[in-house]
Amino acid sequence: MLLFLLAISVVIFVHEWGHYFAMRRNGVKVVEFTIGFGPTIWSKRLKSGTVFSLKAILLGGYTKPVAEGPESVQEQSDWRQFKIFVAGMFMNATVAFVLLTGMLYYLGRVPEIFAPYLSWAPTWLQPLLAAFAGSYGLWIATPPLVVVLLVKLGSGFFAQSAGPIGIVAIGEAMAQAAQTPEQLILAVLNYLYILNVAIAGFNLMPLFFLDGGHITEILLRRTFKPDLLPKILKVYRISTGLILLLLFVIIMTSDVLKHVF
Structure with missing residues (x-):
């Protein structure tokens, strides 16, 4: 269970880091960057004035900007605010995309997933596309397919209405199903993918x-x-x-x- 609780913390860190980076890039002063809640077990103040802290309970997190003044979020242009608010979701979606693409290639599933799409092409073009699917050119075709899977698998996750208990239960089920260290690593990566999709989709x-x-x-x-x-x-x-x-x-x-x- 500890491994999957750490996975949740990693996903939250990815989301909040997106906000932190966007704030710093768009003229907003960040007062505190925190992972978890409860008693503080570690903290460090940077030269910029931002306090990085780690709390005892590694569930949750936040990026706290300065409340008022020219360096506050509300004083920035609409475009800058948009970039700040979308940054967390963008980071989660990007990490989910990379994880899913990597797992599909590692498991050799991309040609299998790509195969049904060959039927859309004219008969004379299908052999060429089949050869293309087995080459480096497949990297060009993969992104839209991964996006489809992101939406499909992500919507299936939301259909389960998984809350905190359910999210941990999903991780435990994945860990128990793993029979080898390799399968456990894949289970953790898959869990990270699911959580990134869930957090990005929920915040959207x-x-x-x-x-x-x-x-x-x-x-x-x-x-x-x-x-x-x-x-x-x-x-x-x-x-x-x-x-x-x-x-x-x-x-x-x-x-x-x-x-x-």
């Missing part, structure tokens, strides 16, 4: 508090007139905040019923 939802919610607010600011915007934002934040709370209750309840009782 246009709900208040989430990265997708911040991006939605940027779009609302650019769509509605200043006199209407405060009311629009108030309705949006209350309604989507309640939806997020309801979603949290549903997932946690489902999680407990599935894995505890």
